Amino acid sequence: HTHPVWAGDRVHEFAMKLAGASYMDIHQAGGGIHFTVEHTQKASEEELFNTFRHRLLRMLRAGTTLVECKSGYGLNLETELKMLRVIEQARQLLDSNISSTYCGAHSVPKGKNATEATDDIINNHLPKLKELNLNGEIHVNNIDVFCEKGVFDLNCTRRILQAGKEIGLQINFHGDELHPMKSAELGAELGAQAISHLEEISDEGIAAMASAKCAAVLLPTTAYMLRLKQPQARKMLKEGVIVALGSDFNPNAYCYSMPMVMHLACVNMKMSMKEALAAATINAAYALGRSHMHGSIENGKQGDLIIINSSRWEHLIYQFGGHQELIEYVIVKGKVIYKNERVMGY
Ligand SMILES: N=CN[C@@H](CCC(=O)O)C(=O)O
Ligand SMILES: [Zn+2]
Structure with missing residues (x-):
């Protein structure tokens, strides 16, 4: 779960949040996602590709070999397609494995209400996506x-997700983050592959996700950055939900590192290191419908792995922010694509 294609960082909003503004205060005042949309609409495809490539490289150096990349800073069809083309270009040119997500319903664009935006997505965006995918x-x-x-x-969400499913897309959406919305119940009903955030999930939502085998993608950086209530990872695990972890890299939560995400999940969500590792690898692959080829080192799967310089694998989680030193090699499809450089004499 990342939002890695955008222009215009939001360090000024980080200062506002530290001074007490909430995520939604800033969003409703026209900032947040809207700020990034304005800058992304103006940016050239080349500029977006160059910054995106650099971000993918930083993720790779932190050990990420398969990444979900969402659009969603265009909102209009033209810019959403620009973002999806940038993701496609990276998919073809770079070694990182990418799962591409259309997130045109990331925010209601200025000048439209939610129903008008929903109609536009269903009547104009999705038919075009279907054509370009075909x-x-x-x-x-x-x-x-x-x-x-x-x-x-919930109603607009249902309409958009259903229409997306009808053109063959997997459902993988943001739900129950800031308010209880019954997103989990909806996702389970629609056969969603995954739902992200879930800080405000209900007990019924947890049970529904467990029986629907719908993955819960927990995002420790967001809960930490926005000082949200922590998602109930322990309860989800106890009830048999497939728990995955994501970095949520975006201009709000500026973190590339899954080792740091695992550390936060252990400390703030009370997961064990083994649970965090499974959540960041095999379960994260499952959340993208890719666990048959990714997420574990097994016969018949793609040879993606990292080699760390340590006596115990747990150091990757224990040493908060230490992954840059620990990760010696990153390997994709059996080929070394990153080797850590040493400074001579130390
Ligand atoms: N909550 C919605 N979307 C993103 C944040 C996007 C942004 O603020 O730019 C998330 O997953 O945290
Ligand atoms: Zn997100």
């Missing part, structure tokens, strides 16, 4: 909606 110009795997109070309500 002729091979892009390869979009998942459909996403930010199901949240003041963004897309």
Whole structure:
């Protein structure tokens, strides 16, 4: 779960949040996602590709070999397609494995209400995506909606996800983050592959996700950055939910590192290191429908792995922020694509 294609960082908003503004205060005042949308709409495809490539490299150096990349800072069809083309270009040119997510319902664009935006997505965006996916110009795997109070309500979310599913996309969306929305119940009903955030999930939502085998993608950086209530990882695990972890890299939560995400999950969500490792690897692959080829070192799967310089694997989680020194090699499809450099004499 990352939002890695954008222009215009939001370090000024980080200062506002530290001074007490909430995520939604800033969003409703026209900042947040809207700020990034304005800058991304103006940016050239080349500029977006160059910054995106650099971000993928930083993720790779932190050990990420398969990454979900969401669009969602365009909102209009033209810019959403620009972002998806940038993701496609990276998919073709770079070694990182990518799962591409259309997130045109990331926010309600200025000048429209949620129902108008929903109609536009269903009547204009999705037919175009279907056409481009069919002729091979892009390869979009998942459909996403930010199901949240003041963004897309449950009904709009249902309509968009259903329409996405009808054109062959996997459902993988943002739900129950800031307010209880019954997103988990909806996702389970629609056969979603995964739902992210879930800080405000209900008990019924947990049970529904467990029986639907719908993965819960928990995002420790966001809960930490926004000082949200922590998602109930322990309860989810106890009830048999497939728990995955994501970095949520985006201009709000500026973190590339899954080792740091695992550390936060252990300390703040009370997961064990083994649970965090499984959540960041095999379960994260499952959340993208890719666990048959990714997420574990097994006969018949793709040879993606990292080699760390340590006596015990747990050091990758224990040494908070230490992954840059620990990771010696990153290997994709059996080929070394990153080797850590040593400074001579130390
Ligand atoms: N909550 C919605 N979307 C993103 C944040 C996007 C942004 O603020 O730019 C998330 O997953 O945290
Ligand atoms: Zn997100």
